[in-house]
Amino acid sequence: MNLFTGPVFDMAAEQFALVADHLSIPEDERPRLLLPKRAIAVSVPIHRDDGRTHVFQGYRVQHHLTLGPTKGGTRFSADLDIGEVAALAIWMSWKCALAGLPYGGAKGGVACDPLSLSRRELEAVSRRYMQEMIPFVGPQIDVMAPDMGTNEQTMAWFMDTYSMYQGHAVAEIVTGKPVAVGGTLGRSEATGRGVAFLIGEALTCCQLVANQCTAIVQGFGNVGRSTALILRQEMGVRVTGVSDHTAAFYDPKGLPINQMAAYVAKTGVLKGWSSEAETDPATFLTLPCDVLVPAAVERVITGENAGQLKCRILAEGANGPTTPDADRLLDQRRNEIFVVPDILCNSGGVIVSYFEWVQDLQRLFWTEQEVRDRLQTILKSTFNAVIGRAQKESVSHRVAATAIGIERVRMGKQWRGLFP
Ligand code: NAD
Numbered sequence: 001m002n003l004f005t006g007p008v009f010d011m012a013a014e015q016f017a018l019v020a021d022h023l024s025i026p027e028d029e030r031p032r033l034l035l036p037k038r039a040i041a042v043s044v045p046i047h048r049d050d051g052r053t054h055v056f057q058g059y060r061v062q063h064h065l066t067l068g069p070t071k072g073g074t075r076f077s078a079d080l081d082i083g084e085v086a087a088l089a090i091w092m093s094w095k096c097a098l099a100g101l102p103y104g105g106a107k108g109g110v111a112c113d114p115l116s117l118s119r120r121e122l123e124a125v126s127r128r129y130m131q132e133m134i135p136f137v138g139p140q141i142d143v144m145a146p147d148m149g150t151n152e153q154t155m156a157w158f159m160d161t162y163s164m165y166q167g168h169a170v171a172e173i174v175t176g177k178p179v180a181v182g183g184t185l186g187r188s189e190a191t192g193r194g195v196a197f198l199i200g201e202a203l204t205c206c207q208l209v210a211n212q213c214t215a216i217v218q219g220f221g222n223v224g225r226s227t228a229l230i231l232r233q234e235m236g237v238r239v240t241g242v243s244d245h246t247a248a249f250y251d252p253k254g255l256p257i258n259q260m261a262a263y264v265a266k267t268g269v270l271k272g273w274s275s276e277a278e279t280d281p282a283t284f285l286t287l288p289c290d291v292l293v294p295a296a297v298e299r300v301i302t303g304e305n306a307g308q309l310k311c312r313i314l315a316e317g318a319n320g321p322t323t324p325d326a327d328r329l330l331d332q333r334r335n336e337i338f339v340v341p342d343i344l345c346n347s348g349g350v351i352v353s354y355f356e357w358v359q360d361l362q363r364l365f366w367t368e369q370e371v372r373d374r375l376q377t378i379l380k381s382t383f384n385a386v387i388g389r390a391q392k393e394s395v396s397h398r399v400a401a402t403a404i405g406i407e408r409v410r411m412g413k414q415w416r417g418l419f420p
Contacts, residue, residue: 076150099382
């Protein structure tokens with residue numbers, strides 16, 4: 001019986017099979033590349049504020065340790081399951097290899113709704129989850145980072161919990177932590193900055209000019225909010241739509257992203273920001289725009305709506321926003337829609353996480369400008385490699401990006417051989 005099931009895992013497996021066919025990888029080699037090395041499930045008991053004891057389910061999946069420690073985010077979300085976590089770990093592997101980082105992929109999280117927990121309860125979940133993971137993680141084994149539902153505060157609690165057990169501060173156990181405890185400058189906005197930079201590269205390929213373009217962003221958390229802010233403030237893009245899980249807003253004249261970000265900083269959600277610009281979330285992604293940025297959850301661009309997208313560029317800030325059915329339709333629309341696939345588009349986060357880990361190991365910290373310059377250098381060459389490969393082999397950008405990632409992992413495994 002396969003432990004890893006569910007629509008998100010099936011999606012990662014189907015994408016892998018497509019690329020493995022393209023690369024003519026023999027059948028008997030495929031499970032070793034696809035299946036995770038380790039999967040850990042833990043119980044996370046806490047005292048609720050009302051005195052009851054509640055047990056949450058926690059997971060961590062480490063996909064491969066061939067090229068270095070594993071690296072990946074921690075997701076707090078109500079319906080998290082191990083199939084989804086495994087899929088996200090697999091995508092992290094191809095993403096890290098594509099960017100040339102010395103990591104395998106990992107992912108983890110707790111099946112809980114962070115918005116329904118008090119701050120004290122969230123801290124209890126975070127600390128107990130990390131405590132349960134101590135035998136399986138370490139700066140040279142597996143390094144966690146934030147993802148949906150977690151943030152720099154969660155990482156600070158993780159770092160403190162791990163450090164208390166070691167008896168000294170171990171900043172390099174997590175990335176995405178506050179600068180005050182060994183985080184790097186530029187990490188909190190890194191994913192959004194990377195998405196915005198790659199949108200800039202894609203605009204150039206499509207011969208479009210940023211300040212004459214519009215963008216719609218789904219998700220207004222870490223990735224969506226910073227992407228929208230950088231597009232608007234630094235690139236002059238008119239952001240006509242933003243949404244979160246509570247509301248969607250659209251104004252063809254452009255939305256005041258700054259004000260909306262300030263509103264969300266106060267209230268936590270977009271709901272209630274305005275009644276005039278509110279729009280139907282069901283048709284939000286098919287509204288007209290030059291750049292569409294899904295930056296929330298998986299599987300939002302499907303066989304149903306991919307044919308109706310009215311964007312010129314699809315920049316995937318989220319992990320796995322596009323299903324294989326949608327990919328087939330987007331493939332037919334290759335001349336109309338320029339796709340920046342997730343493992344390239346949102347790789348700014350893990351690239352700057354890598355910078356943070358390197359700085360922590362060396363106890364030598366960089367300026368924000370150094371972080372930004374190094375990020376852009378990697379993103380630019382990775383973008384060019386993906387576009388060049390796609391053109392050369394007449395494949396989609398997603399197949400090209402995944403092929404580069406898989407090839408690098410495969411090469412590592414071939415050189416190292418099979419132990420014992
Ligand atoms: P977050 O928790 O900070 O924000 C998530 C946002 O999505 C929130 O605004 C939430 O309201 C919204 N959302 C949730 N469900 C939605 C729905 N059905 N429709 C519309 N909006 C919805 O999470 P994040 O860190 O910004 O992550 C977003 C995506 O980006 C995830 O797929 C994550 O895996 C990916 N990602 C994050 C990072 C990172 O550095 N944080 C790096 C790479 C990829």
